[in-house]
Amino acid sequence: MSSHPDSESSGASTALPIHIQGLTKKYGQMFALDSVDLEVKSGEFLTLLGPSGSGKTTLLMAIAGFNRPDAGSIRFGETEVILTPPHQRNVGMVFQSYALFPHMSVAENIAFPLKLRGIAAAETAQRVEAALTTVQLDGLGDRDIEQLSGGQRQRVALARAFVFRPRILLMDEPLSALDKKLREQMQIELKHLHEQLGVTTVYVTHDQREALTMSDRIVVINHGKLTQIDTPHNIYNHPANAFVADFIGESTMLPLEHDGSGKLFFQDHLVETDFKTDAARNWSLVIRPERLFMADKKAVDSEKAIVFSGVVRDFVFQGETAFALMSINDKYDLAFRFGTDSSSSQNILQAGDQVSLGLNRSDVIIIPQGDDS
Amino acid sequence: MNWLKKPASDTQLTHGDRLWLYFVATIIMLLLVIPTFIVIPMSFSESQYLEFPPEHWSARWYNVYFESSKWMRATVTSVQVGVLTMLVATPMGVMAAYALFVSGHRAARAIFAFLITPMIVPVILIAIGAFYAYGRVGLNNTITGLVLAHAVLATPLVMIVITSALRNYDLNQERVARSLGATRLKAFFVITLPQIKFSIVTSALLAFLTSFDEVIIAIFVSGGVNATLTKHMFSSLRDFIDPTIAAISTIMILVSTTLLLATQFIGSRQK
Numbered sequence: 001m002s003s004h005p006d007s008e009s010s011g012a013s014t015a016l017p018i019h020i021q022g023l024t025k026k027y028g029q030m031f032a033l034d035s036v037d038l039e040v041k042s043g044e045f046l047t048l049l050g051p052s053g054s055g056k057t058t059l060l061m062a063i064a065g066f067n068r069p070d071a072g073s074i075r076f077g078e079t080e081v082i083l084t085p086p087h088q089r090n091v092g093m094v095f096q097s098y099a100l101f102p103h104m105s106v107a108e109n110i111a112f113p114l115k116l117r118g119i120a121a122a123e124t125a126q127r128v129e130a131a132l133t134t135v136q137l138d139g140l141g142d143r144d145i146e147q148l149s150g151g152q153r154q155r156v157a158l159a160r161a162f163v164f165r166p167r168i169l170l171m172d173e174p175l176s177a178l179d180k181k182l183r184e185q186m187q188i189e190l191k192h193l194h195e196q197l198g199v200t201t202v203y204v205t206h207d208q209r210e211a212l213t214m215s216d217r218i219v220v221i222n223h224g225k226l227t228q229i230d231t232p233h234n235i236y237n238h239p240a241n242a243f244v245a246d247f248i249g250e251s252t253m254l255p256l257e258h259d260g261s262g263k264l265f266f267q268d269h270l271v272e273t274d275f276k277t278d279a280a281r282n283w284s285l286v287i288r289p290e291r292l293f294m295a296d297k298k299a300v301d302s303e304k305a306i307v308f309s310g311v312v313r314d315f316v317f318q319g320e321t322a323f324a325l326m327s328i329n330d331k332y333d334l335a336f337r338f339g340t341d342s343s344s345s346q347n348i349l350q351a352g353d354q355v356s357l358g359l360n361r362s363d364v365i366i367i368p369q370g371d372d373s
Numbered sequence: 374m375n376w377l378k379k380p381a382s383d384t385q386l387t388h389g390d391r392l393w394l395y396f397v398a399t400i401i402m403l404l405l406v407i408p409t410f411i412v413i414p415m416s417f418s419e420s421q422y423l424e425f426p427p428e429h430w431s432a433r434w435y436n437v438y439f440e441s442s443k444w445m446r447a448t449v450t451s452v453q454v455g456v457l458t459m460l461v462a463t464p465m466g467v468m469a470a471y472a473l474f475v476s477g478h479r480a481a482r483a484i485f486a487f488l489i490t491p492m493i494v495p496v497i498l499i500a501i502g503a504f505y506a507y508g509r510v511g512l513n514n515t516i517t518g519l520v521l522a523h524a525v526l527a528t529p530l531v532m533i534v535i536t537s538a539l540r541n542y543d544l545n546q547e548r549v550a551r552s553l554g555a556t557r558l559k560a561f562f563v564i565t566l567p568q569i570k571f572s573i574v575t576s577a578l579l580a581f582l583t584s585f586d587e588v589i590i591a592i593f594v595s596g597g598v599n600a601t602l603t604k605h606m607f608s609s610l611r612d613f614i615d616p617t618i619a620a621i622s623t624i625m626i627l628v629s630t631t632l633l634l635a636t637q638f639i640g641s642r643q644k
Contacts, residue, residue: 087557164554170552
């Protein structure tokens, strides 16, 4: 732990990249991590996103040093850390339960990592003050943990994790115990804090909206394998497979047929004219509900958009948007969403109405069927 | 009698409706404690023999107890064995409970069950076993032998108290401490230990009481100058019955209840 950089320079110069290769962890017969390769760039905010049991927490704990992988390598910068115990890895960590020490005051909690590093009392006090200011808790250092609200506890946990200037920050669903409003506010604050500290951050969540809000890049993980690694924009607009398309955002998937000459059809709708594919695979059309628009069948240029017709089966008002299901030939349900502003004539739909929905060809997403890419 | 019409709980029942329950509960509680407390008036009797209720009152049997070197020696032995048992069983029980609680190993449950068997096995079996085993290694009639045998009984109690304390404790605190730079040992001593200290004190008091109140093992493996108070009481009852026993019993009840109340009080402080 003596190796930590103690320079005053904040920001990207103290951040470290993480290189993970072939990381494997088995619990009995089940692979929690199945030969995972991952490069976390220096100073990046990377989110591990997946359902429970996907392996995202196992991966985070392996980086922190709390579980020992069966095989593979984890390097912080150039240093191999797979055999380094947690207390020598010099990573800040925030847990879902905050794990604040209830027998210490707020300031004592934050000073804990500094004391362990033998930093002098005067500097410790000054750094604790600075950390409290960063998380907007000025003057609350003397409080007991029990006197704090959930949001305040979250901030103390954060301050404690970065006060010793670790080069890597790990967070395990740190916001999931907060209510929705506070959670959304903290997401923005965390993003700003990350920009301010410039520290390499690995964040675990099962909340896809949180991942989209905060991350530079998102790693979608399922059954111990990394399914897709990309920016939030690309993950949403170009999901690699059905699992990603389904897990992130809302979507309807419609089966496609190819005629062998590069044309893909959904029923009699021509979806794609020049698609390179091996014939053995089946493909699906992914439609994001908010990308559909009410269309007048004759007025739409079929070069630019595909128009689906059907009957409204369900209609729900949800505040900022309304959600509906349109049944196509009683066989497929197409989900769609639209705004609820007063000028919108669409919010007078009723079940049983005949409607046409347009999808711009630029919004067409085609993915292979099945969960593996 | 307004009180009878008030609701007794979150249900629709009033205290009046519950009156029968209060009555039954009181009877049961009295049946549980009266046999114990009957010795208290008996100990203040003038008579040469145990009698209830006493015809004349006096504290003479307390004087007999405090002036008898035999009884004083036994008392010292009992306290000595109790304290040593506490010192052996508490750290062992805490360590075992912590290790088995933290370990994710599938054998942990089995080992825990194995370690608490002394609570289930009839004590007389442990006493007989200890007697013959000690005979081989010369531990009969020694303080060491008695302490070891009592620690076998007390350790499971410590383990159960500590395990339940750990269940209410967020082990992520130790993980955080380690990520912040503390070794595993330091994380335990600086973070975990201060938060389960009341449970440790409680379990230590229970360990002392287990030994202090124990008679069966003491009959088998203690004797001579190292005979415990309980063993002497038992032999006295067999040979001749005099109210000194009642006086000693009263003192033991006082010690035990005080310690138990202390554990309750400590427990309530640890939210």
